[in-house]
Amino acid sequence: MTSRQRAATSVTLADVAARAGVSPATVSRVLNDSYPVSASTRDRVTRAVRELKYVVNGHARALAASTSMVVGVIVNDVSDPFFSQIVRGIQTEAAHDGKLVVICNTEGEPARELSYLELLRQQRAHSVLLTGAAVDDPVHLAELAEQGRGLLAQGGRLVLCGRPRLPDVDAPAVTFANHAGASALARHLVELGHRRIAYLTGPLGRTTTAERFAGFREQLAAAGVPLAPELVLSGGFTRAAGYDNTRALLAAGAEFTALVTANDAMAFGALAALREHGIDVPDQVSVAGFDDLPFCVDSAPPLTTVRLPLTEAGALAARLAAGREPVPFGGVVTLQGELVVRRTVNRPPSQPGGQR
Amino acid sequence: MTSRQRAATSVTLADVAARAGVSPATVSRVLNDSYPVSASTRDRVTRAVRELKYVVNGHARALAASTSMVVGVIVNDVSDPFFSQIVRGIQTEAAHDGKLVVICNTEGEPARELSYLELLRQQRAHSVLLTGAAVDDPVHLAELAEQGRGLLAQGGRLVLCGRPRLPDVDAPAVTFANHAGASALARHLVELGHRRIAYLTGPLGRTTTAERFAGFREQLAAAGVPLAPELVLSGGFTRAAGYDNTRALLAAGAEFTALVTANDAMAFGALAALREHGIDVPDQVSVAGFDDLPFCVDSAPPLTTVRLPLTEAGALAARLAAGREPVPFGGVVTLQGELVVRRTVNRPPSQPGGQR
DNA sequence: CTGAAAGCGCTTACAG
DNA sequence: CTGAAAGCGCTTACAG
Incomplete structure (x- = not known):
């Protein structure tokens, strides 16, 4: 009552096991459908899950199984349509994989790219997609590369989207022509x-x-x-x-x-x-x-304007990260733009003096 | 070599402790700055962290401390500016709290609201913000309320944004007039x-x-x-x-x-x-x-058009979720719109026959 | 098909 | 100020 007065108590897998009269291991097996379980046992477990309204603890699962559901996306600004189109492409693919997408807004600050990358590494993100133009500051790029290598060493994946590959980092890039x-x-x-x-x-x-x-x-x-x-x-x-x-x-x-x-x-x-x-x-x-x-x-x-396949780029980057798309030779796939002629361009006015 | 051939090995807190010649408890203390630690010990630890390039495991931390960094946002479509403006407001506040924003795109499907809410509960999200118009199907609303109560029972927070409160759920709402x-x-x-x-x-x-x-x-x-x-x-x-x-x-x-x-x-x-x-x-x-x-x-x-303070609404909802804003009486704060007169409206044409 | 047990990598009373 | 130990809630070889 004192030390945990407002602690929220969740029902755990052990509770489900007790209710169903089986071992925790068995509950885990039916939850993950990872091993054969007899139909009757499975029934008892699923019923217990329902009755207890059990929701698995993703952190415990991630820790034990060392898996992760999160795909991180680093953008300058989600509310900029350039980025939100890319994010939508990523979202769609992530949903397909049952992953959750985390949006990190740098507001154009390179330093925040770094800190978000670290945060995502802490979360053991399954992958991170770094989008938008890169600043060409060698110091920053070196730090980014370092973090990128760290992510890879952890078992995470990294894909660049709309920017070139990082020096000495084994991460593919989706770029625009x-x-x-x-x-x-x-x-x-x-x-x-x-x-x-x-x-x-x-x-x-x-x-x-x-x-x-x-x-x-x-x-x-x-x-x-x-x-x-x-x-x-x-x-x-x-x-x-x-x-x-x-x-x-x-x-x-x-x-x-x-x-x-x-x-x-x-x-x-x-x-x-x-x-x-x-x-x-x-x-x-x-x-x-x-x-x-x-x-x-x-x-x-x-x-x-020149049309860029933004949503497609995001989706492609996400698929590359998910390993559902083969990494191209050289590690970079360049998406072509297309001139779209609408109404803002015409011949120049014939009279001398330009626009006046 | 067999069972873990491609397992990514990360350096752990124990490794840092060994390197620094202190106990894991001490490392944890300097990492979290949660207890007084002598300056020299702290130095040894921080050096070990740097040398080993240690990155804390967020899942282990979340499990042990039962805390969470994620704020979930459920939207119809991130690439719709209506939502991306709201998300931006949320993002800014979340960054202020050191939280990560997870974007869930329902594509307008009520069923996906439910499944994302469950996914977010699995991740033990610190809070979830449910945005956009609600479908007024009582069955769906009841299921949503049920999930909402479950989130609350888990210790999570729920805030509605751009839609009314859920029946019998103790979650505030930010609505538009x-x-x-x-x-x-x-x-x-x-x-x-x-x-x-x-x-x-x-x-x-x-x-x-x-x-x-x-x-x-x-x-x-x-x-x-x-x-x-x-x-x-x-x-x-x-x-x-x-x-x-x-x-x-x-x-x-x-x-x-x-x-x-x-x-x-x-x-x-x-x-x-x-x-x-x-x-x-x-x-x-x-x-x-x-x-x-x-x-x-x-x-x-x-x-x-009628201007709605979209970004502000998102920010307010996020602050409410973070507990940084007092919950108003009645649990709902309504944001006013403002008529913005631009160029698409004029007097009707005087001649009979409407637009023709 | 199922269980007991160890372990994932942290945090946090509890004891000094 | 610091350490030993238990515990967070799962998964997964290992044994039956």
């Missing part, structure tokens, strides 16, 4: 006649930022179209960053006939800023994003 | 002069559907504006349902000057359908949604 997607977008714009193109890169020092920008820049260079330094701005992968940077461009009097943002969220912000300035899209300025979030089809106007 | 929000919307439309209003209800037999529709209908009735039965359609809470039902309305030649949908996702679908039919919003037909998803500001046109 960011470079190719950005190239396709650049080509499309050039073919339509655009020569003054602005580009909002996303946050510096992230793999995704670098890959998309490189694809874009190189394609432009190949086509002999210069990319004016003053038309390239960086910021977060957010709508606010797209909005702010577009306003900054406009305030500086920059001239451009097309504006490409490294993701869709930024493009929505850009569209809003252009609208506020009374600039017509696509007649005065063309706009394009990247990702093809579900909402692109409903924006004003519907956004031209 | 759906009725009042829908009333406000109806009043706004009526004041602008709308008399022929269509309403897409969402799925039948859900609390949210019923509450919003009741608020809307009753306000209209109070204003003496009839709600024509042929202008009320039901379907899912999805963009597709909004699109399909709007097309159905149009195909049937229905006449209306305003179209209200029970949530924003449906409104986006409705806007698309109207656009395809060449009907101008808001000059020919006004449209309004409910929820105020982040994207509303970017739709074509920006959507008039």
Whole structure:
């Protein structure tokens, strides 16, 4: 009454055994269906389970059998559709395996990637999926690799999703063909006649930022179209960053006939800023994003972008983690993007002077 | 070598104790900082932990200390912004408590609510948050209540979010003032002069559907504006349902000057359908949604809707579950919505004949 | 087909 | 401040 006044008492497997008049071992066997048990015994046990409303203790089971039901997913922000689409793919596969998915939000802080990885190791997670762009800080990457190796040594699995493999860690990666997607977008714009193109890169020092920008820049260079330094701005992968940077461009009097943002969220912000300035899209300025979030089809106007198979990527990563998908040669499978032409891109206005 | 050929061996607390030359009890004490330990002993232990790269086994800890780090969240679909906003609020609070958030996607299937609740009970979840509209099937509700009581009896906590309390279960609820929000919307439309209003209800037999529709209908009735039965359609809470039902309305030649949908996702679908039919919003037909998803500001046109404090609701529910927020009298706290007037609503066209 | 027993890796009174 | 010991609730060889 004193030391456990508010302790919640659960019925245990031993209680079930007593009620059914069998040994705990037998109860365990019918619960897990792991060994043959006579029908009558099984009946008595299942009845006792029902009568006592017994619920197995997952921690005890995990400890004794050294198994785990949890699949950890590390994301920047679950409420960002880019990530929630990936998470949905993972969820579906995890449910198929009877696993539980744990969401860890880093809010973009690399340090939290590390601490969540450790937390998941403590939980003896069956696997962890690390999603989103990686920061390319070698120190951080080394620490991540160290934790990753620790996870593997523990018997856990690790899969990267939307980022490259970790150095010296035997973990596969599902990546996106960011470079190719950005190239396709650049080509499309050039073919339509655009020569003054602005580009909002996303946050510096992230793999995704670098890959998309490189694809874009190189394609432009190949086509002999210069990319004016003053038309390239960086910021977060957010709508606010797209909005702010577009306003900054406009305030500086920059001239451009097309504006490409490294993701869709930024493009929505850009569209809003252009609208506020009374600039017509696509007649005065063309706009394009990247990702093809579900909402692109409903924006004003519907956004031209590069579609990435987000949900499929999550599902694939989960299957790789579950061992239900063979690990490809080289350990990385790259998913292609696809140019989706909607209403925000047009030929550049013919009159000189750009968007004005 | 045979029976454990691929068994992953982890370093245990006993290994750390041996290395540091102290007892396991002492290691546990420094790990948990639960009792005074001399500085020199503490140093030896922390060094051993580091050298051995020891990671505590959460299952063993949970079993011995009967504590749990997991907070379970049951949602219809994480990739639906309505839910991902709520989840984000929960995540933030959980991180504050050092807890891990487990996401369970029911895909709208009541049966999966039950099975996830049981899974969460197995994991001895610290608390579970049940979100989204409840189906008002008494049998299902009774089963849910039963599971809820079991969770409580186990020492877990339960909080409802976006749905009413469960019968005879001592669990608080965070609800939305759906009725009042829908009333406000109806009043706004009526004041602008709308008399022929269509309403897409969402799925039948859900609390949210019923509450919003009741608020809307009753306000209209109070204003003496009839709600024509042929202008009320039901379907899912999805963009597709909004699109399909709007097309159905149009195909049937229905006449209306305003179209209200029970949530924003449906409104986006409705806007698309109207656009395809060449009907101008808001000059020919006004449209309004409910929820105020982040994207509303970017739709074509920006959507008039009722803002719900989704993230705050999730955070509040999580704090209630953590015991960091006092449970209000009656066990339910209702969060108010707020009418957000944007660009999809206007006066009805003056010429007779509705939208045509 | 079934049981007794050891063990999974911790924590926590209890005793010094 | 520290250790020996029991116990948390399961599973799983090992023996029948």
